Amino acid sequence: MKLRPPFANLASFSSVAFASLLATTIFAADVLQHVPHDALGFVVIKNLDATDTKVDRLLKTLSSPYPSPLVFLKAVTGIDEGLNTQGAFLLAVLPGDGDDDSAPQFAVWLPVSDYDSMLKSLGATAGDAISAIRVADEDLLIARLGDWAFVMDPNQRGRMEQMLADKPNPPATIAVWKAWIDVNDVAVVVLPGGVSAALRWADKAPAGVHKNPEAAEESTDDLFGAAEEVADPFAVGAAAAQATGGNYDPIQAAIHKWIGRSPELHDWFKHAAAISFAARLDDQGNAMASLRVKSSDEHPFATGDDAAVPSPPSMYQQLDFVVHGAGHLPASLVSVASATYARQILNELKDAEHVDLNDKTAARFVQAFQAAASEIASWAVASPLGKKTDGAYTNNFLALRVASAKTFAEHAGDVMQLWNQMHRDAKDGTRMVFDIEETKIGERAATQYSLDVATIDGMPAIPEIRQAMERFFGPGGKLRVWLVQVDDQTVLLAAATPEQVTKGLQLLNRKLPTAWNQPELSTANRLLPEQSDVRLFMSPHGRSKWHRRLSEAMTGPHFGPPAKEFPESPPIGFAGEVRGNELWLDAAVPAETIQSAGTFRKK
Secondary structure, eight states, rough: OOOTTTTHHHHHHHHHHHGOOOOOOOOSSSSSGGGGGOOEEEEEEHHHHHHHHHHHHHHHOOOOOOOOOOHHHHHHHHHSSSSSSOOOOEEEEOOOSTTSSSHHHHHHHBBBBHHHHHHHHHTTTOOOOOEEETTTEEEEEEETTTTEEEEOGGHHHHHHHHHHOOOOOOOOOHHHHHHHHHTTTTEEEEEHHHHHHHHHHSSOTTTTTTOOTOOOGTTTTTTTTTTOOSSSBBBEEEEEEEOOOTHHHHHHHHHHHIIIIIIHHHHHHHHHHEEEEEEEEEEEOOOEEEEEEEEEETTTTSOTOOOOOOOOOOOOSSSOEEEEEEEEEOOOHHHHHHHHHHHHHHHHHHHHHHHOOOHHHHHHHHHHHHHHHHTTEEEEEEEEEEGGGTTTOOOOEEEEEESSSHHHHHHHHHHHHHHHHHHHHOOOSSSOEEEEEEETTTTEEEEEEEOOGGGGGGGOOOHHHEEEEEHHOOOTTTTEEEEEEETTEEEEEESSSHHHHHHHHHHHHHOOOSOOOOOHHHHHHTSSSSOOOOEEOHHHHHHHHHHHHHHHHHSSSSSOOOOOOOOOOOOOOEEEEETTTTEEEEEEHHHHHHHHHHHHHHO
């Protein structure tokens, strides 16, 4: 069916509202067998009634004004009889009737307990096998297919008849992911044809984006090819995000920003055979979500050469924190991530700071950034909340296990030298040139990169501005970034005051392995898979406290009633792994944290 109201709202609501929830039941019959072989993707929801109950409880916990999904479905469709609320729902996205750019078609499978009663409640005009119905001013076709009512647009009658007559032939990916899909309550799966369609969509700059006709084909609006091929490396800015050409322009702009403008990331997704998101809510009210990306067998995400490397020593402290985690990634993924991130930094400079960057220097910056990242074998990140007097943007640490600390330091030095050169050479925009000082922290070699934000572009260094900068960056009001060679294969990167860096080194000196059974982490940790390459925890409570400090740094001390703050609760946990041709990422939100979110919303 065509994606138009109300079914546009129904599809959107299904993918957003249902993706929040979740229960575990077994299909009475497997609706996945009906997914067409050429489908671009599909959404499957297990046990409508059980899922609806869980979502309704979740919405009430979060004080959300939205109705439960099943109530919404019945209200939109007008179905009040014949629906099997214990059954499974399927929405499949199919190729359009024309070329690759033609609008996709949609098919829906509704579980039925009494097909004739459903037809009657919909006021159907009966046919031999296919009947005509009208739902919310939209003409549709409906037919019985096993335990489901099968619905499509009238212009799809031929295809509908063929699907009714043919033996089911679901995509092979379903068999690969079947067990994983079955343990979740909702799954959204993008199949190879859908991945290709999404990439074609990402390649097209949305409304408001200027393209450089002289640039290389793969780099028409960004710096993502060779520097000499690009005349205008930056094009997507605020205009794209605010484009008014359609409801999907902001989404397209975001996808284009990260994928369409990065050949490495674009190529990585090009070889993705399928992408899926799934979610569930257990009986205790804990929410879990999962992402799976499968590559083609010819282009695995990781090879057998990517051996696991122990993480750097733990820097965990039993304090309020924003982020804490550790892990390692395969070299191929590090290369893609580092190049994409470096180029995104450059785009932000162009878009937000209006810095007129030299393309060749910018390309060298990306190459240096990748060279430094290629040295990284594993990492550990920590951002405990320091004292208010230390500044909002301090006490952030990234410890790296590298092939050679000396080589990494040289590459990092190249990155900062090129950064400074780009800003010195820029004709317009903010010139953020760092002072570079070779020094020591204790007996260890260290490099301090400092930026006096208060004096950028000739800003007057009046006491009020200096005081404001100290609220951001601590005593002195300068942004300080440190690189400390801890030993031959360990480097500490820190945005911190000298005292905080010293404390970070003391934590590393303990040489304690990273442990995830700390009381503050254990609630979320036990909801995650036991084994993973990456483990990360984000504290809503800690982030809320940090955000309040940032607000006070911007506006000064808070007066009046206490500022709104997320209650103390377990952090949100993330775990991920790359093995051969599959990447997975799981997230877990403890029930107590969900309840705290509801309390926070009520304040």
